[in-house]
Amino acid sequence: MVPSPADPSKICNKEKKLPPPLQLNAPLEVVDPEIADIVELEKARQWKVLLPSRFAESSEMKSSLGLELMPLNNSEGCPGARYYGGNEYMDMAESLCQKRALEAFRLDPAKWGVNVQSLSGSPANFQVYTALLKPHERIMALDLPHGGHLSHGYQASAITDTKKISSVSIFFETMPYRLNESTGYIDYDQLEKSATLFRPKLIVAGASAYARLYDYA
Ligand SMILES: Cc1ncc(COP(=O)(O)O)c(C=O)c1O
DSSP: OOOOTTOHHHHOOGGGOOOHHHHTTSOHHHHOHHHHHHHHHHHHHHHHOOBTTBOOOOHHHHHHTTTTTGGGSOOOEETTEESSSOOHHHHHHHHHHHHHHHHHTTOOTTTOOOOOOOSSHHHHHHHHHHHHOOTTOEEEEEOGGGTOOGGGTOOOOTTTOOOOOSHHHHHSEEEEEOBOTTTOSBOHHHHHHHHHHHOOSEEOOOOSSOOSOOOOO
């Protein structure tokens, strides 16, 4: 039975405070029981709710990521070309991760490289844009209400509001393409017309919530 977040008596346990040096070795439940209880509530929630891009990692996965140690190191740069010493094992871990990523997508390492440093999907998308475009060059992507993602440059509708919701739409000029709402497929004809006028440097062919294959032809 998971305590309800609205039940503060189950969440707060401030009695077990330790002196600072001991806190370094103590588990979270002892150092900060309030946060530990919230983490347990979230763990129970994730266990029950399946989301496509979110999942609870097993303890084995967490320890394989070395979460206790690896993020403590400064490792700017790339394997073999860092800004600091002491990165020989970070280099080993990152090179192995790159090798596995290329294998997962069956890519030839002689032709392809891979950046495995992104913290998550949104910064990864931003890295792609900044690698390929100059500031304020143009992007077209599937509109967020039609299955696209914030990091594809979403801005609120020009009719109701002109707010630039995502940082991508601040740093780049973005225009959405949309679905044909009667078929649920991307409206490629309209996309072509808009692209002919807008002349984007990049068209994002990917989505958060579009269950069809993209017609690249
Ligand atoms: C297509 C797409 N890009 C980017 C993201 C953002 O990923 P993150 O939340 O890991 O930054 C998502 C998240 O659902 C996504 O579906």
